[in-house]
Amino acid sequence: MNIVKAENLTCPIDGEPLACHNKQMQCPQGHAFDIARQGYVNLLPVQHKRSKHPGDSKEMVLARTHFLNSGVYKIIADKLAELTCAQVSNNSAACILDAGCGEGYYLNVIFDYLASAAGETRCSFIGLDISKPAIMAAAKRNQQISWIVGTNRQPPVAAASVDSIICVFGFHSFDGFNEVLKSGGKIILVEPGPDHLIELRKIIYSEVKKSEPADLSYLEEKGLFLFDKQSLHFKTGLLNNEQINNLLLMTPHFYRATQQGREAAENLQQLDLTVDVVVRVLEKKNIQPL
């Protein structure tokens, strides 16, 4: 496939198209956004922020980078790459958006897979996250991806211009996703299944709840229909103390765990964990208004 730069970014203030001028992205109304030295662009205006430093902290991002680089979740990344490739390989052009991309591990694996896949599809890649430290880390992974600080609630991307949206353990905003997705486009969601990290959860919580990901059939009235559902179930093999602590820090479990549970996990020397994730693909269809 052929890799091209994304040309469908929009101004977060007025929704007009953005174009590159020197070291800035500018819209026709004159709103300008600096392209940082590291190559990313901050398209999150203060009026879209709900806190001073939204999203994951620098410490969480660093922990996630170390954990994901150790390859424990490579099976998930490979599944995403395979699904995305199948979705876009018959198109002449395709835009792939990772919404809540974190420090960019998954989108970078998808990029490498598509870049080496046969075919003439012109592919562009956008990684979007509300956390500036996450996007700064992502920009180090791959300069050919457009890394954007922004929000999934109002992705700064042209309406109906995206073929595949990936959202891994992320904050999904289906209204925002629907707006930017083409008709026939797909959303790939990766969410924890009932047994995900069960061995760790038994250590950090006094009571463990096993729940399935939320039912999404209510999205059909917005034109988003379940197209595919798969479970990925595997064991990590023995993780060491550093990997366990990075994993804990990169998830909301770190904040939800009891103090006692967190201390017990921090002292674990090794643990073999169950990974149980549910991968759902939603397809956008045109629906006739009643």
Ligand SMILES: C[S@@+](CC[C@H](N)C(=O)[O-])C[C@H]1O[C@@H](n2cnc3c(N)ncnc32)[C@H](O)[C@@H]1O
């Ligand atoms: C659990 S992390 C998952 C990151 C990445 N998908 C992964 O699995 O490695 C959730 C991510 O969503 C981001 N996030 C939270 N709210 C967001 C929003 N409104 N828009 C975009 N990203 C958001 C966080 O900063 C964080 O990087």
